[in-house]
Amino acid sequence: MRRKRGRFIVLEGGEGAGKSTWAVFIRDWLQSQGRKVVSTREPGGTPLAESIRKVLLEGRDHMPAESELMLMFAARVSHIKDLIEPALMSGQDVVCDRFVDSSYAYQGAGRGLRRELISALERMSLQGLKPDLVLVFDLPPVVGLARVQRRGAQDRFEREPLAFQTRVRREFLRRARLAPRRYRVIDASQPLEKVRVDLLKVLEKTL
C-alpha cells in the first residue's frame, strides 16, 4: 500500500524573527498529534549542504551575488534529494527553517539579482516541489537585528545594513500576498507568548 505523503512546512522571515525557536515548537506540536517529523534548515540539512553553509555564512573572501545564489541552490538540491523528498515520500512531515523564498528575498531583493534567474534555478532544482505551508515571521529589521546582536558574533547576512534587511522583508511580504492560500504572515515583533498563540491558531486551522 502507498503511504500518504508527508506535509512540507517552511518557516521564513528576516534575521532574528524567531524561526529556530518556532521550528522546535512546530515539531513538538506535530509530534503531539502523532506525526513523524523531520526538522531541518537551509542552507544545510545534509553533510554536503552543511559544508556549503559554512562557506556561505562564515566565508571572509569576496563572494559575487551570483556565486552566493548558486551555492544556495547547490546546497538546496542536495537537501531536497537526500533528505526532504525521501522524508515526505515515507510519510513524514518536514519542518524546514528557510527555503526558496529566502533566495528571492536575500539574493533577489537584497543583492539585486533578477527574479527570472532565481525562478530558472528554482524550476531546475525543485522539480515542482512546493511547501504546503509557508509561515512568514515578520518584524521590523531593527527589532530582529537587535535580537541577533544581543546573541553575539554575526554572520555575513546579519552584518548587512538596514536598507538590505528592509528589501528582504518587503520581498517576503510581497510573496506572501501573491499566494495567500499557502502563506501565513505572523507578527513576530510581539512578545513570545503572543506569537505562540497566533502560531497555534494558524497550525490548528491549516494543518
Ligand code: T5A
Ligand atoms: N539565506 C538562506 C539566504 O541568503 N538565501 C537562502 O536561500 C537561504 C536558505 C541563514 C542565513 O542564510 C541566508 C539568510 C540567513 O541570514 P541562519 O543562522 O540560519 O543563517 O539565520 P537565520 O535563519 O536568520 O536564524 P537566526 O537564528 O538568526 O534567527 P531566527 O531563527 O529567526 O531567530 P531565533 O529563534 O534564533 O531567535 C533569535 C533571538 O531572538 C529571541 C530568541 O530567544 C533568540 O535569542 N526571540 C525573541 N525575543 C523576544 N520576543 C520574541 N518574540 C522573540 N522571538 C525570538
